[in-house]
Amino acid sequence: MKAFASFLQQHVRSIPHLKPLTASFTSPKRYSTAKMTFETKATIANFHGKLLKLSHNSTSTGTPMNLNLYLPPQSATQKVPVLFYLSGLTCTAENCSEKGFMQRHASIHGIAIVYPDTSPRGANITGEDDSWDFGTGAGFYIDATKEPWSKNYRMESYITSELPQALWAAFPDKLDSERVSIFGHSMGGHGALTLFLKHPGMYKSVSAFAPISNPINCPWGQKAFSGYLGDDKEQWKKHDATELVKGWKGKGFKTLIDVGTADNFYKQGQLLPENFEKAAKEAGAEVEVRYQPEYDHSYYFISTFGEDHVAYHAKFLCK
């Protein structure tokens, strides 16, 4: 009931004044700058902003990569901060834009959201489509070092460097490259936490839904890290949120994490948020892990608490 009371309280908060839309916002040609590297496959009106279905050729992965970019109405007349959402195993760039309900909240706060894909697709590596938790749809937001994955499975470089640079170049008057945050779900929660911790200063804030919090100690993580990184477990630790938070060198680390207690993957020990929480608190971090009674691992869970997460990031991005 506390969560529901909090949910209701959000509806009486005040809303900042927003500038009106201009006609230029609605023209796809607006995005066709000289540095444009994206193909716009669709422009869809949603929550008074625009959802762009984009594709580009990635040098990081050596494949075409799809993404969704939500531009809130405020971006018609000013630069807006940017929130990267990293999806979980098996997801594409589409799922959360359809089922996560983030766009509503992004419009209220005036934040753009980037929904990247979860791996290269069509890299033509033997075995890449054999498992739902390794290879296609399961890039784990790391740069693989082991053959044959190391050529294409370079999602850390893609998410932290190539994709944002391409976005800043293509949308210079809409996206504010100085105000960027990151969140994600499950494998994407692992991605958000680890990329934040590995790249101090890159992101203003981080949050996660049901993150894989200690991958070196769970089956999903062990399978992915042995496949992408090889057998040296010291290398694995460089991509494990629980290990990374122990050595965090930035200012006070903060995060918001939601985990459903009816989440089967949580119950199976794939997520291990307690390990992260313990390590983070020992490191002096302000970590709020909210165990949400009865919630599962689905978008029904994500969409329920998305409003809180976007509001959390707005505190860092919109001040």
Add this chain to the structure above:
Amino acid sequence: MKAFASFLQQHVRSIPHLKPLTASFTSPKRYSTAKMTFETKATIANFHGKLLKLSHNSTSTGTPMNLNLYLPPQSATQKVPVLFYLSGLTCTAENCSEKGFMQRHASIHGIAIVYPDTSPRGANITGEDDSWDFGTGAGFYIDATKEPWSKNYRMESYITSELPQALWAAFPDKLDSERVSIFGHSMGGHGALTLFLKHPGMYKSVSAFAPISNPINCPWGQKAFSGYLGDDKEQWKKHDATELVKGWKGKGFKTLIDVGTADNFYKQGQLLPENFEKAAKEAGAEVEVRYQPEYDHSYYFISTFGEDHVAYHAKFLCK
């Protein structure tokens, strides 16, 4: 921008006080009454209420029928009003519960939402799966009178009689059978408008997203009505919202309708909301048809304006 300003204003409205949840709400056994006719396939936490994935054997259709029922948190301790959502062509009971984001708003107002399926499935009628706009997934919320459809394709009886009776019997302490409204999308918008008009007093209010508003004059409606009802066009008129509103005998007819101007089906003349609006206004009705610039026919459109529609129904259901 007017729509966005209105959207923002909603977030500063006051929220009614709500009673706390009780433990009984969370137990599936709670629903196992003597009159229980539903199998509960899943109970999913969502927006502080419960989404139930239900199935039952329908005598109207002679087939099993799936539905989704969203019970808001308020239903733990009191009867809540009920809003039926009728989906469009090709949809199942699932789509809008995943992509419509009605549950959030239902929790704020304390309204249950019923998401029925759009047709019988597995009736084993030759040709029922040949088209996406006729047969399976395209029941059109009418009782077919023409063989071989007349045995199973009886969605009007199902939606207006069998299903609500079964729900009132199964959830006697949660659902208030005296406060019921209806809305829907496309074919389901046709269903909502026509069932409201054909059954005066059954529903407190009606609204629609991109409804098929004058089916006797559009290809979808003509195909469905000739298939289900035969060639007598006088019979067709009994199931056409534009024809029905001309003869509305109840008190002042009111409705809220949203249509996206970039909706390809609108542009192709499948929806014809202008015909309905003209007929309704000539009949003295208060009809608000909002033409939403740039919006399409998708759940991105529905989810954007769902908040307005649930709030519209709350004015009738929660006073």
